[in-house]
Amino acid sequence: MIELVIEPRRRDLGGFEVERVLPWVKRRMVGPFVFFDRMGPVDFAPGLRREADVRPHPHIGLATVTYLFAGEIMHRDSVGSAQPIRPGEVNWMIAGRGITHSERFERARAEGGPLHGIQAWVALPETDEETDPAFHHHGAGELPVLEDDGAWARLIAGRAFGLQAPVRTHSPLFYLHVVLQPGARIALPDDYPERALHVVEGEVEVDGRVFTGGPMLVFAAGKPVLVTARTTTTLMLLGGEPLGPRYIDWNFVSSRPERIAQAKADWRAGRMKLPDLDDQEFIPLPEPATPPNPMS
Template sequence: MIDLVIDQRRKDLGGFEVGRVLPYAKRRMVGPFIFFDHMGPAEFAPGFGREVDVRPHPHIGLSTLSYLFEGEMTHRDSVGVTQPIRPGEVNWMTAGRGITHSERFETLRAHGGRMDGIQAWIALPREDEETEPGFEHHDPGALPTYEGGGMWARLIAGEGFGAKSPVTTHSPMFYIHWALQAGAPAQLPAEYPERAAYVARGVVELEGRQLNAGQMAVFVPGQAVTFTAVTDAVVMLLGGEPIGERFLEWNFVSSSKDRLEQAKADWRAGRMKLPDADDKEFIPLPGDPPPPPNPMS
């Protein structure tokens, strides 16, 4: 039932470590999921440096999905949205033909505390790659949940287990947060051709094999998968219908390499609007020289 196990690769993004899982050399995507980062867990003291913030940067051809277990960050984008995200909430940003955004940690910087969450990128189907950019925020109470037998579950996006999330998705997919008590069994049905499970906390067992925090198991299609929690555990389930080959370069995703080159040229030339609420700095294209200091910042 297990096709592949992927270990997260820890990366320092300038004072803040993430565990990168997707893309992986032997598995670029799972359903439409093309990028999967575990942000933290990390503990911050009050007053930490601004280098942890993610300055304005661009995207095309995808939707980003931010989901926190602990902490808080503030999203600002070029369609005019400023939105904090807190544990259990969903920030869903669709880049389409192009969007820019930043992620700042003002509240965490003021008070200190833990940051722990997942950021995923979901590639858009070809017919939606150039759709209008947009943003949605959903509170925890709007998302379907289930509790019983030592398991609590929340359907974050897509459809699964007979429920549907209010998040506007563009292709068949599912994304689920499980919290399992030690000893609890749980089953992932075989309703999608591509499925994976990422252990965010704790240890689970399946097929006589233990999966530890920081590991993702990718499953063969057509068979249900039964889990048993060895310890209290948090597991993220993800997958869906495959959408075809995608190219990924920096923050851009597309079915066309030429479209990636156009996006790079647009960003380099300043043709992509910055967020109105955060337009004093930006991340340059990798390999380009840094922008000159802004005397107004």
């Protein structure tokens, strides 16, 4: 049932650390999900350094999805959006042929406070890689919720358990925030060929094995998966239809390495528009440039 257990690797972003799960050397993607970072949990003191902010930077060929358990992030982008995201809400940004955005911790800078959440990247099908960029925000009240015998689940995107989220997606997928009380159970959707779960907090038993907060479990296709909580537990469930190999380099994802090379050249030359309301600084292209890495 369990094909792989992926342990997170810690990365320093200059003001706080994240735990990176995807991509991983032995499993680059799960369905269309090509990137999965857990932010925090961390408790900021007032006066957080501006260096902790994620300055304007570009993306192509993907959709980013930001979801918070605690805290607030201010999003601004090159299609004119300026939207804070708070717990239980979704910021879904479609990069397509190219978008730039920033993520700033303005509330934490002024007041201090917690930050805990997940940022994932979802690859776009080849036919949609060059779609127009767009941004969509959905409040917690817009997202379907399922409750049953100690299990609570919010559908962030896609379809699962007979529910459909309002988030615009480009390929079949599911993405859920789940909270289980001790002894409660949940089964993963069984109608997707690629599925995984991330243990955010707590302790679960799956396939006779016990896992505590941190890892991502990747499951075999076509086999039932039942998860039992041993303590109060928070999970993220995800998966979908595979899209085929993708290349990733810095913030760019594409089915074609030459397209990534063009995006890097465009960013280096200043040909990608900065966010309308945050255009005074940006993250330079990392040097030396590295060749794109194939992902599948």
